[in-house]
Each structure stands twice: as C-alpha cells, then as structure tokens.
Amino acid sequence: MAIQAKPLTNTEVKAAKATNKDLSLYDGGGLLLFVKSSGIKTWRLRYYHPTTNKRTTLTLGHYPTLSLAEARRVREEVRALLAQGIDPQEQQRQQQEKEKAFNNNTFAKITADWFTVKKSKGLTEDTLNNIWRSLEKNIFPYVEGVSITNLTAQTFIQAMEPIRASGRLETVRRVTLRINEVMNYAVNAGLIQANPAAKISQVFENPTVKHMPTIRPEKLPELMRTLSVANIELQTRLVIEFQLLTIARPAEAATARWDEINLADKTWTIPASRMKMRREHVIPLSPQSLAVLEAMKPISAHRPYVFPSFKNPLKPMNSTTANMALRRMGYKSILVAHGFRSIVSTTLNEEGFAPDVIEAALAHVDTDKVRSAYNRSTYLEQRRVLMDWWGEFVEQAATGKFTAAEGVRGLRIK
Numbered sequence: 001m002a003i004q005a006k007p008l009t010n011t012e013v014k015a016a017k018a019t020n021k022d023l024s025l026y027d028g029g030g031l032l033l034f035v036k037s038s039g040i041k042t043w044r045l046r047y048y049h050p051t052t053n054k055r056t057t058l059t060l061g062h063y064p065t066l067s068l069a070e071a072r073r074v075r076e077e078v079r080a081l082l083a084q085g086i087d088p089q090e091q092q093r094q095q096q097e098k099e100k101a102f103n104n105n106t107f108a109k110i111t112a113d114w115f116t117v118k119k120s121k122g123l124t125e126d127t128l129n130n131i132w133r134s135l136e137k138n139i140f141p142y143v144e145g146v147s148i149t150n151l152t153a154q155t156f157i158q159a160m161e162p163i164r165a166s167g168r169l170e171t172v173r174r175v176t177l178r179i180n181e182v183m184n185y186a187v188n189a190g191l192i193q194a195n196p197a198a199k200i201s202q203v204f205e206n207p208t209v210k211h212m213p214t215i216r217p218e219k220l221p222e223l224m225r226t227l228s229v230a231n232i233e234l235q236t237r238l239v240i241e242f243q244l245l246t247i248a249r250p251a252e253a254a255t256a257r258w259d260e261i262n263l264a265d266k267t268w269t270i271p272a273s274r275m276k277m278r279r280e281h282v283i284p285l286s287p288q289s290l291a292v293l294e295a296m297k298p299i300s301a302h303r304p305y306v307f308p309s310f311k312n313p314l315k316p317m318n319s320t321t322a323n324m325a326l327r328r329m330g331y332k333s334i335l336v337a338h339g340f341r342s343i344v345s346t347t348l349n350e351e352g353f354a355p356d357v358i359e360a361a362l363a364h365v366d367t368d369k370v371r372s373a374y375n376r377s378t379y380l381e382q383r384r385v386l387m388d389w390w391g392e393f394v395e396q397a398a399t400g401k402f403t404a405a406e407g408v409r410g411l412r413i414k
Contacts, residue, residue: 032045044060045074105186173207283387286392287388
C-alpha cells in the first residue's frame with residue numbers, strides 16, 4: 001500500500017533547505033518539491049504514462065515563481081489529462097511547437113512562402129520583382145515581424161495610410177490586392193481561419209483610371225519625322241521602329257533574341273515565358289521589320305539579343321529605353337512606348353480589319369472563357385496580310401507619302 005504523504009505548508013516550502021545532498025519533499029498525489037544543495041527549488045510531478053504505464057517525472061517549474069497553490073493547480077490539470085489518456089509531456093511539447101510556429105509565422109515568412117508558389121505561375125522576372133518590391137517597400141516596414149494571427153484589418157489600413165495620403169491610389173490598389181493574395185494563401189494553408197484584409201479596399205478611394213498616353217494615327221508621320229532626326233543611338237531608334245512594326249510590348253521587343261527569329265519563314269516566335277498572357281506568340285515579320293533586323297545584324301548578330309544593352313552587350317536592352325528616348329524627343333505625357341499598340345489598334349480597326357485578327361496580332365486573350373476554349377485560331381495567315389499592310393502604312397508615314405489631312409482610310413493595300 002502506498003504511503004500517504006502529509007501535504008506541505010507554505011512555511012515548510014519556504015524554509016526547505018538541502019545541506020549535504022539534494023532533498024525531496026512530498027505533497028501527495030505525485031507532487032514533490034526537489035531542493036538542491038545550491039538552493040534551487042523545483043516542482044516535479046511523478047505519474048504513470050497513460051499508454052506504457054511506466055513511471056514518469058514532469059518538471060512543472062521553479063519555486064517561488066510557481067507557488068505551492070499554483071503547483072497543486074497544475075497537478076490537478078495533469079491528473080485530468082491522464083484521466084483522458086493524454087500524456088501531459090506530449091501535450092506540453094505540442095503546445096511549445098504551436099507557440100514556436102505562432103511566433104515564426106510572421107507576415108514576412110508567409111509572404112516568402114506565398115512568393116515561392118507565385119514564382120511557379122510562370123510570371124516574368126520583372127513582374128515578380130515588381131510584386132516583391134511593392135510589398136517590401138510599402139508593407140514590410142509596418143508588419144514584417146508581426147505574426148499573421150495578430151494581424152487585423154486596422155493593421156493593414158494604418159500601414160497603407162501613408163500611401164493613400166500621398167495620393168498614390170493605384171499603388172494602394174495594387175498592394176491591397178497582393179496583401180489579400182498573401183492572407184488568402186495563409187487561410188488555404190490552414191494557418192488562419194479567415195482573411196482579415198478581405199475588405200480593406202472598401203476603405204480607400206478608387207484610383208482614377210489613366211490610359212497610357214498615345215497619339216492618333218494621323219500624328220504618326222510627325223512622330224516618324226521626329227524619330228528620324230532625334231539625337232539618340234541607332235539601336236534605340238531601331239528598337240522603337242521594331243516595336244512599332246511588330247506591335248510587340250516594350251519588354252518583348254527589348255528582349256528579342258536572334259534564336260527566336262526565323263528569317264526563312266519571316267516570323268518571330270516569342271516563347272510563353274516572356275509573354276504577358278503566358279502563351280507563345282508568333283509574329284509575321286513585314287519587309288520593314290526584316291529591314292530593322294538587317295540593320296541590327298552588324299551590331300548584334302553575333303550576340304544572343306537583337307537589341308543588346310549598352311552597358312553589357314550580353315544582356316538585353318532595358319525595356320524603358322524607348323520611353324526615355326520618347327521623352328527626350330518631346331513626347332513626355334503625350335506618348336509612351338506601350339501606346340504604339342493603341343496607334344496600331346486604332347488604325348487597323350478604322351481600316352476595317354477583322355477584330356479577331358487584330359486581337360490576335362495584339363496577343364490578347366479572349367476574356368470569354370467559353371468562346372476562347374473553342375476559338376484556338378491564331379489567324380497566322382490573315383495576320384501576315386495585316387502585318388504587311390501595317391508595315392507599308394508605317395513606311396508611308398515615315399516617307400511622307402500621306403499627310404494628316406488625308407486621314408487613315410484609303411491606304412489599305414488591295
């Protein structure tokens with residue numbers, strides 16, 4: 001029969017001292033005060049493991065941080081767990097891991113985990129860098145080290161307030177979308193129950209939609225004349241012409257590679273990895289586009305990129321080079337390189353080309369998912385006709401064979 005220990009008193013606990021060897025004072029129910037000769041007093045609890053039935057000792061804490069009354073309360077909690085078949089040490093370990101995960105799951109860490117997944121979506125490096133920089137600059141200074149379980153809508157709103165106050169509402173919109181992507185990732189990963197940032201966009205004003213500066217087709221002759229006499233590098237002039245003639249986006253044109261060009265077939269194939277819509281795009285090359293490539297051969301044919309960087313010829317030209325040149329040419333706030341696509345679209349639509357062919361030439365993806373699922377045509381042959389017509393149109397604008405007074409119509413090659 002087990003010996004029934006006499007319960008300890010606060011006086012006994014406070015006065016307990018070990019002289020030559022360590023001392024154990026029993027309170028009953030497995031609870032004991034272990035007193036070392038150094039003076040350290042530790043509460044321990046002996047119990048039988050609920051599964052193995054082996055005698056086990058659990059350290060509860062030190063006296064006087066943990067008082068006699070508190071030690072007894074913990075003992076009763078442990079006994080309640082044992083009655084349910086739960087090992088208190090295993091529960092303690094799980095709780096410590098949970099707390100560690102809680103402290104480690106900061107907004108910065110979860111954002112990094114989300115970003116790893118984001119990179120697998122096939123976005124361009126420029127786009128990925130832009131996404132990370134926007135969060136790093138605008139949100140990390142406020143919530144980087146905060147656990148996601150402690151983040152609230154108000155936390156994000158306060159972090160966004162300086163951006164809103166500066167009038168950068170488009171930045172607010174973009175960053176808000178990215179915050180929501182991160183927090184939705186945390187929900188889907190089972191780290192939080194709900195996304196506290198889900199409706200924070202409703203607190204901020206909507207940004208005014210600003211279309212990219214562009215010009216009417218009738219102004220193209222003036223642009224071509226200005227370009228011909230501009231004080232810019234030859235390859236800068238040629239990249240502008242190539243982008244205009246191929247209807248490519250600035251980054252696509254600036255990073256064109258020679259191994260993407262098929263001179264025999266007169267096509268330029270941009271891989272899906274470099275396209276905004278992540279779909280391979282084949283561009284028929286007009287005689288005027290081929291002339292630009294011919295002019296670039298002496299400069300870059302022995303290098304990977306058609307339009308190499310001025311600083312490092314083994315890398316492509318910066319996609320902003322064309323925009324900087326346009327500003328120097330006097331087109332600041334009037335025209336940007338991306339606006340060339342608007343000039344082309346306006347011209348082709350007014351001339352009466354089929355809308356589907358125009359959209360294919362612009363590498364747009366049909367937003368109607370049902371329609372796009374059935375319409376897989378790239379209209380390549382029709383686009384050959386369209387691109388040759390457009391090349392002729394640009395050449396006539398450059399050589400002064402039509403004026404603004406003549407308008408656009410009537411120039412289509414029959």
